Amino acid sequence: MATNTKYLNQAMPVAPGKRLDWPQILIWGMFVMFPLSLLFVLIAPTDVNLQYSQRIFYFHLPANIMCFASFLVYFIGGIGYWRTRKRKWDIVMVAGLELGLFFTLIGILTGSIWARYAWNTFWTWDPRLTTVTIMMVVYVAGLMLRNAIDDPARKAALTAAFGIIGFVNVPLVYFSTRFFPRGLHPVIFGSNGNASNLQGFMNVTLITCMIAVGMLFAYLLIQRIRLEQMRDDVAALQYAYEDEE
């Protein structure tokens, strides 16, 4: 139990009142950006080939970028934990992991719905879709293993190992469309990417959606970190109460 308290004491320091209230700022930002992005999605020009279905892309792409960003947060947390063994990095890891899975699911589901229109199937073992599935399975396995372990230090060490090793999947997913050009999934970025074909107001719409989803990512990350800090508070209070009794 002493080890546990020592471990918990390493949690992120919370100093309310000394910092900007970022969640509040982000909430107001989202109140402006989300309706604006939805309005832009409605009035954006319709793609000649993909018709209305192209509008799915405005949320599919930001969700996938935030999925990569979340796993990057997880990876950074993993490196930080291996170097310092401090609880604050464990909190960063678990927040990144959960958010990564959340955004991956959004990306996969919106992609599947779009694929039903564009490829006439919800799912195909295209290189991009296959690598995304492998990436998700690896991270889900990491989360399940984490939940199965009671010892906080072992739990964090295992999560860090998954965060560092599992991150190999992220560049693999990104470059899968270039490594396997025969796949169905289009290349998005670069000179021959689909994103460069967006014209005029389509770009404005995409950037607006990116900002809105980016704000959502930041807000959820802060809230997820707070949740872990509250768990630490509960554990510390329980320890203090038991000690007093």
Add this chain to the structure above:
Amino acid sequence: MTNLLVFALVNFQEEPLKVTGDVGSGLIYVIAAYAVVWLFIFGYLFSLTRRQANLRREIEALKQAQAQAEHSPLAQAEENRPASISARQLGG
């Protein structure tokens, strides 16, 4: 869970699609995709808020229990006892 989802999606693909004007232009897919996005966002927000509320309640309950324990007659007697004779020394 993922495998089930993948299995369901793979099996679902064989079903023929009724083509209407909305389906032809992809509008129905746009509506479905945005419905999924918002369902997920609100679902996750709800889950986060609920988990935070539960923990907040737990923190309050523990603080109250701690305060009650501090003000109990036993704790007050322990406080009034001379420092040289603690409860531990008395075998308490």
